Amino acid sequence: MLDVKRLKKDPEIIVDNLKRRGFEFDLDQWISLESARKSLQSDTENLQAELNDISKEIGISKKEGTDSSKLEKKAGVLTSAIKSQSKELTSLLKEIDSFISSVPNLIDDDVPQGKDEEDNLELRTYGKIRDFDFTPKDHLELGSHLKSIDMESGVKITGARFAVLNGELARLQRSLINFMLDIHTKEHNYQEVYVPYLVNKESLFGTGQLPKFEEDLFKLEGKENFYLASTAEVPVTNLFRDEILNSDILPAKLVCHTPCFRSEAGSYGLDTKGIMRLHQFEKVELVQAVEEKDSDKALEELTRHAEEILKRLELPYRVVSLCSGDIGFSAAKTYDLEVWIPSQERYREISSCSNFRDFQARRMKARWKNPSTNKTELLNTLNGSGLALSRTLLAIMENFQQKDGSIAIPEVLRDYFGSDKIKH
RNA sequence: GGAGAGAUGGCAGAGUGGUCGAAUGCGCACGCUUGGAAAGCGUGUAAGGUGUUAAAGCCUUCGAGGGUUCGAAUCCCUCUCUCUCCGCCA
Numbered sequence: 139m140l141d142v143k144r145l146k147k148d149p150e151i152i153v154d155n156l157k158r159r160g161f162e163f164d165l166d167q168w169i170s171l172e173s174a175r176k177s178l179q180s181d182t183e184n185l186q187a188e189l190n191d192i193s194k195e196i197g198i199s200k201k202e203g204t205d206s207s208k209l210e211k212k213a214g215v216l217t218s219a220i221k222s223q224s225k226e227l228t229s230l231l232k233e234i235d236s237f238i239s240s241v242p243n244l245i246d247d248d249v250p251q252g253k254d255e256e257d258n259l260e261l262r263t264y265g266k267i268r269d270f271d272f273t274p275k276d277h278l279e280l281g282s283h284l285k286s287i288d289m290e291s292g293v294k295i296t297g298a299r300f301a302v303l304n305g306e307l308a309r310l311q312r313s314l315i316n317f318m319l320d321i322h323t324k325e326h327n328y329q330e331v332y333v334p335y336l337v338n339k340e341s342l343f344g345t346g347q348l349p350k351f352e353e354d355l356f357k358l359e360g361k362e363n364f365y366l367a368s369t370a371e372v373p374v375t376n377l378f379r380d381e382i383l384n385s386d387i388l389p390a391k392l393v394c395h396t397p398c399f400r401s402e403a404g405s406y407g408l409d410t411k412g413i414m415r416l417h418q419f420e421k422v423e424l425v426q427a428v429e430e431k432d433s434d435k436a437l438e439e440l441t442r443h444a445e446e447i448l449k450r451l452e453l454p455y456r457v458v459s460l461c462s463g464d465i466g467f468s469a470a471k472t473y474d475l476e477v478w479i480p481s482q483e484r485y486r487e488i489s490s491c492s493n494f495r496d497f498q499a500r501r502m503k504a505r506w507k508n509p510s511t512n513k514t515e516l517l518n519t520l521n522g523s524g525l526a527l528s529r530t531l532l533a534i535m536e537n538f539q540q541k542d543g544s545i546a547i548p549e550v551l552r553d554y555f556g557s558d559k560i561k562h
Numbered sequence: 563g564g565a566g567a568g569a570u571g572g573c574a575g576a577g578u579g580g581u582c583g584a585a586u587g588c589g590c591a592c593g594c595u596u597g598g599a600a601a602g603c604g605u606g607u608a609a610g611g612u613g614u615u616a617a618a619g620c621c622u623u624c625g626a627g628g629g630u631u632c633g634a635a636u637c638c639c640u641c642u643c644u645c646u647c648c649g650c651c652a
Contacts, residue, residue, distance in 0.1 A: 176612090179611085179612080179621085180612075180613095180620095180621090182621085183611095183612075183620065183621045183622090184620080184621090186620090186621060186622090187619095187620055187621070189632075189633085190620095190621090190633085192632070192633090193580075193632055193633040194580075194581055194633085195581095195632095196580075196632055196633070197579095197580035197581070197632090197633070198580080198581070200580075201580075206632085209632070210632045210633095211632085212632085213632035213633080214631095214632060216632080217631085217632065217633090382572085382608095382609085384572090503609095503610090505609095507572095509591090512591085512607090514608095514609075
């Protein structure tokens, strides 16, 4: 959520910033809503203050046994006036709330200007793209040779965009999960958490998936109307919702492996082959909550933590800074890690690392107590995939494939996996 | 699923219609004391909004929402959650 105080102080800066994303902020509407609210609210509060005084007097008068009927009559008039005014005020506040909570975050100054994916800025590349002395197969072809990616069964059990992994590939995924969690907990100092995969509206509002992006989510029917979490970001970051953290636990660094469920509405026709884009996939997620002054540094650090996984898996990748038109609703700045996919001869997203600054924290009232000022301040939240499992699996299959259709296992994974290759 | 009991500040815990945002204890911060510490003593210590150079002041919040009343932590209704017992269960 935007800082309303800042919006009052320098509205032009905010309007311009939002314009970079392609978001038109209706300043006139905002000003008229705000000024209406201000006068209505202060009027109502004044009436309430008056009523509070009179009620107090009535109390004293009753105790003393003197006649208070005149005061009570006066108070009755005030009460009904307050009732009708506060009804009006409540609906106005609701309107303002839905207006402001549909506005995306401000982007950092160094976010590259652009319209879409094409304008993202490549920052660095890592690793050598392999020169195949044969025509590389795509992961689905490799997987069906190995009888390990079974799309038909996914369709039978559930429907399109669900997959079944068999045998060694299922085991490879499990090895990868353990490998990633070990690196992040033992070397990068994250604490592992296990969280619910079903989340409520409040949690989704906190991280910014609601109210604007409900169509991307799976929603349960029934009494509760829970949603399937589209990313561990939702349950994990919401651990800080409505909390005031002690400064000594900052920076808070959490890592979590969960399945992710996405309806992928609007992506029909995209990546329909194989396990590139599924309704259900596994992910290891990094989440940090830090003081405002540390959040720039934290984004760089968190991104390096995600990159480290790719490096150790010997997968060629690049880092791009998402441009103003491609960056997500809640993010102030995002680095995507893109891994090389031989069958497509291009880099594809495998991790997205974002700094949300205080945008999510304001929505979810995630705060910390600053001991030097003794004031509560909003946290800054960040997260990044470290990494998305199905795409890691896919990348290993394609990048490590051998001429005979077998797949070599990256060195660091061999102990976890228990073998150095998946035979044809 | 059935029966019962609860939900109050960082924590524990009082408060059953009126100057209650809330006693008390613990914790925490500062000061006194001390060679230093502990103990002891004293002072302070919720969040949000509004306002101000800053403050004061004012409004809201005692699980959530609604109601009764001049006035609600306290009474009534609905919901959520927690605990105990019984049943079922990985």
